Amino acid sequence: xxxxxxxxxxxxxxxxxxxxxxxxxxxxxxxxxxxxxxxxxxxxxxxxxxxxxxxxxxxxxxxxxxxxxxxxxxxxxxxxxxxxxxxxxxxxxxxxxxxxxxxxxxxxxxxxxxxxxxxxxxxxxxxxxxxxxxxxxxxxxxxxxxxxxxxxxxxxxxxxxxxxxxxxxxxxxxxxxxxxxxxxxxxxxxxxxxxxxxxxxxxxxxxxxxxxxxxxxxxxxxxxxxxxxxxxxxxxxxxxxxxxxxxxxxxxxxxxxxxxxxxxxxxxxxxxxxxxxxxxxxxxxxxxxxxxxxxxxxxxxxxxxxxxxxxxxxxxxxxxxxxxxxxxxxxxxxxxxxxxxxxxxxxxxxxxxxxxxxxxxxxxxxxxxxxxxxxxxxxxxxxxxxxxxxxxxxxxxxxxxxxxxxxxxxxxxxxxxxxxxxxxxxxxxxxxxxxxxxxxxxxxxxxxxxxxxxxxxxxxxxxxxxxxxxxxxxxxxxxxxxxxxxxxxxxxxxxxxxxxxxxxxxxxxxxxxxxxxxxxxxxxxxxxxxxxxxxxxxxxxxxxxxxxxxxxxxxxxxxxxxxxxxxxxxxxxxxxxxxxxxxxxxxxxxxxxxxxxxxxxxxxxxxxxxxxxxxxxxxxxxxxxxxxxxxxxxxxxxxxxxxxxxxxxxxxxxxxxxxxxxxxxxxxxxxxxxxxxxxxxxxxxxxxxxxxxxxxxxxxxxxxxxxxxxxxxxxxxxxxxxxxxxxxxxxxxxxxxxxxxxxxxxxxxxxxxxxxxxx
Numbered sequence: 001x002x003x004x005x006x007x008x009x010x011x012x013x014x015x016x017x018x019x020x021x022x023x024x025x026x027x028x029x030x031x032x033x034x035x036x037x038x039x040x041x042x043x044x045x046x047x048x049x050x051x052x053x054x055x056x057x058x059x060x061x062x063x064x065x066x067x068x069x070x071x072x073x074x075x076x077x078x079x080x081x082x083x084x085x086x087x088x089x090x091x092x093x094x095x096x097x098x099x100x101x102x103x104x105x106x107x108x109x110x111x112x113x114x115x116x117x118x119x120x121x122x123x124x125x126x127x128x129x130x131x132x133x134x135x136x137x138x139x140x141x142x143x144x145x146x147x148x149x150x151x152x153x154x155x156x157x158x159x160x161x162x163x164x165x166x167x168x169x170x171x172x173x174x175x176x177x178x179x180x181x182x183x184x185x186x187x188x189x190x191x192x193x194x195x196x197x198x199x200x201x202x203x204x205x206x207x208x209x210x211x212x213x214x215x216x217x218x219x220x221x222x223x224x225x226x227x228x229x230x231x232x233x234x235x236x237x238x239x240x241x242x243x244x245x246x247x248x249x250x251x252x253x254x255x256x257x258x259x260x261x262x263x264x265x266x267x268x269x270x271x272x273x274x275x276x277x278x279x280x281x282x283x284x285x286x287x288x289x290x291x292x293x294x295x296x297x298x299x300x301x302x303x304x305x306x307x308x309x310x311x312x313x314x315x316x317x318x319x320x321x322x323x324x325x326x327x328x329x330x331x332x333x334x335x336x337x338x339x340x341x342x343x344x345x346x347x348x349x350x351x352x353x354x355x356x357x358x359x360x361x362x363x364x365x366x367x368x369x370x371x372x373x374x375x376x377x378x379x380x381x382x383x384x385x386x387x388x389x390x391x392x393x394x395x396x397x398x399x400x401x402x403x404x405x406x407x408x409x410x411x412x413x414x415x416x417x418x419x420x421x422x423x424x425x426x427x428x429x430x431x432x433x434x435x436x437x438x439x440x441x442x443x444x445x446x447x448x449x450x451x452x453x454x455x456x457x458x459x460x461x462x463x464x465x466x467x468x469x470x471x472x473x474x475x476x477x478x479x480x481x482x483x484x485x486x487x488x489x490x491x492x493x494x495x496x497x498x499x500x501x502x503x504x505x506x507x508x509x510x511x512x513x514x515x516x517x518x519x520x521x522x523x524x525x526x527x528x529x530x531x532x533x534x535x536x537x538x539x540x541x542x543x544x545x546x547x548x549x550x551x552x553x554x555x556x557x558x559x560x561x562x563x564x565x566x567x568x569x570x571x572x573x574x575x576x577x578x579x580x581x582x583x584x585x586x587x588x589x590x591x592x593x594x595x596x597x598x599x600x601x602x603x604x605x606x607x608x609x610x611x612x613x614x615x616x617x618x619x620x621x622x623x624x625x626x627x628x629x630x631x632x633x634x635x636x637x638x639x640x641x642x643x644x645x646x647x648x649x650x651x652x653x654x655x656x657x658x659x660x661x662x663x664x665x666x667x668x669x670x671x672x673x674x675x676x677x678x679x680x681x682x683x684x685x686x687x688x689x690x691x692x693x694x695x696x697x698x699x700x701x702x703x704x705x706x707x708x709x710x711x712x713x714x715x716x717x718x719x720x721x722x723x724x725x726x727x728x729x730x731x732x733x734x735x736x737x738x739x740x741x742x743x744x745x746x747x748x749x750x751x752x753x754x755x756x757x758x759x
Contacts, residue, residue, distance in 0.1 A: 047165045047203040050085040052192045056205060057086075060163065064090030071095075073155065075148075079103050083118060084111065092117040099123065145172075149179045153210075162208040165191070167201055168234070173241040180208040181216060181249065182268035188242065190223040193230070202230035204238065216252040219245055259297070260284040262374060276345055276377045278305045281332065286350070286371045293367045294356055299349045300375060301339045308345070314376040315344030316368065318361070318390040324351045325449070329391065330680060330708050342389060348372050354443050361390065396420045401438070402572060406564040409641075410444040414572045416455065436495060437503060438573065440540045442639060449504075450639065451540035453573055456498040497574040499545040500740045505751075506709040507543050509702045510635060510674055511737070512751035513713045516700060516721055518733040520632075520670040525553040525736060530580070532668075533557070534595070534631050536588035536654070537638035538565050541575030548581045550737045554633075556581045559588045588638065589653055595631060595666045630668040636675045646684035649676050649709075655688045660695040664716050673714040685710060689758060699759040702751065713755070726752060 061070050070091060074083050077096035087094055098104050101122050108120045152162050162180070166172055168188070180186050191203040219242055228235045252258060252269070260282060265273050270282060280302040288295030303310065317338060319329045328334035329351065339347045356364060365388050372386055395417055402414040417437045440451040502508050514521060524531050531554045535544050538560035547554050560566055563585050569575035577583055584591060640651040653659060655675065663673050673696065679685055689712070692699050696714035703710050721729055730749040739745045 045080055045082075047167070048191050049194075050081065052194070052203075053082070053165075054085070054089070056189055056191065057163070058089060060161065060205075060207060061086075061091065064092070069093050073097065075152075077103075077107070079107060084115060087111075087115045087118050095119040095121060097121050097123045145175050146179075149175070153179070156210050158210055158212050160210045162210075164206045164208075166204055166206060168204045168206075168238045168241070170237050170241060173206075173238070173245075176206060177219065177241070177245040178263075179267065181252075182264070183211055183213055185209040185211055185217050186219045188219065188221045188223075188238070190228060200230065202228060202234060216249045218249055258283070262286060262371060265375070273375055274377055276302050278302055278307075281335070287367065292371070293363070294359065296356075296368065296371075297351050297353070299335060299351070301335060301347050301349065302377075303339050303345050303347070304336065307340060309343075310345045311343040312345065312387055313378055313384055314346045314348070314372070314386050315342050316372050316386060316388045317342055317347055317349045318364065318388065319349060319351045320391065321352045321354060321356070322395060323391055324353065325708065327704075327708055344387075346375070346377050348375060392420065394420050402568070404564060404568065406562050408562040409442060409564065411442075412564070412568065413439075413441040413443065414568060415439050415441065438497060440568065440573070444641065451542050451573070452503040453497040453499075453540060453542050454501050454503050455495040457494050457496075497542075499542070499549045499574065501744055502542060502546050504542070505704050506676055506711060507546070508748055509704055509709070509711045509751050510543065510637070510676065511546070512702065512730075512733075512748045513672065513674055513700070513711060513755065514633070515726060515729045515733050515752040515755065516713055516715060517632075517670055517672050518729045518736065519721075521553075521736055522732055524632075529553075530555045531632045532629055533633040533635070534559065534592070535635045535637060536592070537636065537650075538569060538575075538583060539637065540565075540573040541569035542573065543635070543637065544581055545573075545575055550739060552580075552738065553736075554580075558583045559591045560585055561587055588636075589659055592634070592659070592666055593662050631666050631671060632668050633672050634663060634667060634674070636673075639678075646681040647677065647679045647688075649678040655691060657691050657694065660691060660714075664695055664714075667716050669717060671716050673716075675712045675714075677710045677712055678708055679710075680708065688712070693759045696759070698757070700755050700757050702755045704751075723757065726755070 061072070064070065071093040072083075072086065072091060072095070074094065074096045075098075077083060077098050078100075083094050083096050096104075096107065096119065099122065104120050104122045111118055111120075156162060164176065166176075177186070185208070187207045189205045189207070191205055193200065193202065221242060225235060225239045260269050261284065265284065270280065271277065281299065283297070283299050286296040286298050287293070323329060326334070328338065329349065335349060338349065350368065352364070359367075368388075369386070376384075376386060378384075397418040399416045400413060401416055404412045404414075406412060415438070417439060418434065419437070422435055436455040438453045438455050439449050442450050502511065521531060531551075533547060533554050533556050535547075535556060535558045538544065538558045541558070544556045544558045547556050558581070560583060566575075566583055566585065636650050636654050638650045638654065640647050640649060642651070647655075655677075667673060675688075675692075677685065677688055679688075689699070689701070692712060692714050696716060697718060698715040698720040700713040700715075701710060702713075730752040733752070734745045734749055737745060737748070
């Protein structure tokens with residue numbers, strides 16, 4: 001362990017061999033044997049002698065004559081002379097504790113005459129068998145160290161100081177710093193070294209002052225890191241540990257989006273959790289260690305002022321994975337509504353994810369119960385039961401149709417669902433149908449349903465057999481794809497995806513944005529010309545197929561990075577290509593950048609391996625070139641593989657300033673740019689909006705009430721639609737879109753009325 005010891009006689013050298021592992025350090029029998037062999041007169045000092053400790057320690061404790069005089073506890077005192085030196089310096093209020101009867105008896109006999117006021121106790125304080133370093137062998141974990149520090153914190157009164165002598169190894173500081181993060185002021189000091197020709201291990205003194213405050217303070221140091229006369233690895237290690245801890249403390253102080261641990265809360269991160277704090281809300285992580293089966297992301301909310309009366313002092317509300325993305329459970333506004341309806345003074349909302357899929361609700365409740373009890377307000381002896389409530393997942397029946405794994409997207413599920421309740425709009429359109437939906441789910445993003453489609457029986461919609469014949473023509477080549485597992489729709493019940501309706505509300509929101517350029521769209525369609533649209537992100541192909549079927553004057557190019565997505569779209573979601581709907585398997589940002597600069601003609605050449613094929617090829621692989629015609633509508637509808645950006649959709653590169661400028665250059669004079677933005681961070685949303693305002697002449701947004709999606713619309717034109725012209729423009733768009741059902745047209749017009757101007 002690198003402990004520094006006094007020169008020892010040969011008779012006691014064998015005793016030190018006992019102290020090689022944490023098991024030995026925590027064994028009373030081994031310590032008794034050690035001190036028996038060593039004897040009364042041969043003291044054992046771990047890290048530093050009194051001449052090196054005297055000045056920094058006495059200056060820290062203060063004057064021995066102060067009133068009241070300092071009370072000093074020395075846990076794991078052993079036969080060190082430290083207490084004796086402090087007593088001789090005038091500090092008589094000293095209590096020494098050790099669980100070895102042998103050493104306490106020896107030390108009492110050694111000091112009973114000359115230091116009669118000093119107290120000696122045989123006491124197993126569970127956590128105070130020795131110094132912190134002695135309890136912290138890295139391979140054996142933090143359990144004893146945690147118990148020791150918890151006992152220290154319990155015993156110290158406000159204004160008290162915890163002084164720890166340590167070699168400042170990373171695993172020790174990694175436990176020590178977080179334990180004293182909330183309500184403590186910490187400092188680190190270097191103990192003067194004995195003069196030596198070679199650098200040796202430096203002893204440090206870590207001091208924690210107990211304060212009546214939950215403010216997170218920086219850890220200070222009284223030494224210059226560059227001047228430490230010690231092993232380079234040790235100097236580097238403490239520098240890194242201090243920098244890392246202080247960065248964490250800065251994030252807490254600045255109110256960054258933080259997931260608190262249960263231990264953080266017990267240490268005072270949010271004050272005394274036994275007291276209610278009306279209007280308080282924060283996110284936390286529960287479980288994941290020790291005896292708990294799962295880790296849970298949760299939100300703790302104390303009901304706002306004047307919200308009572310309450311039925312429960314504390315309640316738990318479990319949200320299943322299938323509903324965790326909904327506005328009601330994912331937004332602050334929605335969560336406060338849940339608190340009001342729960343009638344709980346404190347509500348702990350637990351958001352389940354894919355890791356809990358195999359567990360029953362009984363197992364989850366059993367796992368959560370001891371965790372949430374520690375968060376209940378009030379006294380421990382109240383004994384009130386904490387009710388568990390749950391949001392139904394709203395699903396009557398689920399059938400997994402297909403599972404796949406992509407090297408780019410990760411695990412993917414195609415599933416068919418029947419909901420317990422459907423939107424009244426569906427009931428009006430299909431009153432006699434037991435409606436079934438097909439969903440495409442990316443498991444890499446918790447709660448993200450990438451696409452959702454309505455399944456209809458043959459004859460229930462306006463679809464014809466043209467598509468069926470077109471699919472048969474290409475079925476031979478597709479069935480040869482390696483690894484493809486084809487399935488008939490709904491086991492012969494003739495169910496197929498209905499492309500005349502967009503089940504995802506944000507898709508409908510995207511279409512409603514076409515209202516902003518409806519006059520331009522009408523002028524192009526009226527002369528038989530084509531509007532050019534590019535959709536970055538194919539998904540299940542539902543948005544491109546809707547445009548293709550309901551807006552035949554729109555020529556669509558879809559761009560998708562993952563070939564697996566195209567295969568799934570074709571096999572399970574009825575996606576097809578023709579001369580006015582093409583897919584490019586390539587990087588979306590690269591594709592957009594090449595659109596304006598490309599010298600190719602509108603008839604595109606597609607490079608696939610070493611073979612050049614015509615423009616009706618089902619896809620191109622990596623080397624697609626866009627036509628030189630400017631784009632009228634450019635839609636970004638991709639998810640982000642990296643949630644560290646604060647966005648679930650899109651990937652951060654799609655909202656960088658340089659890319660937005662490229663988009664503006666690629667758009668036609670009347671062009672429309674649309675981004676589907678999903679983020680729970682208002683700061684992230686504000687950042688994206690600010691960037692788009694800098695690039696586009698006009699900016700609009702649509703916030704969908706039941707979703708976390710914010711749809712943004714950027715216009716390059718100098719002039720744009722006036723606020724009082726939206727109703728007329730919505731009607732104009734409704735005439736351009738070929739709906740089978742007027743109710744669907746109305747829903748798009750209703751969404752258009754909610755679009756508001758940001759610039």
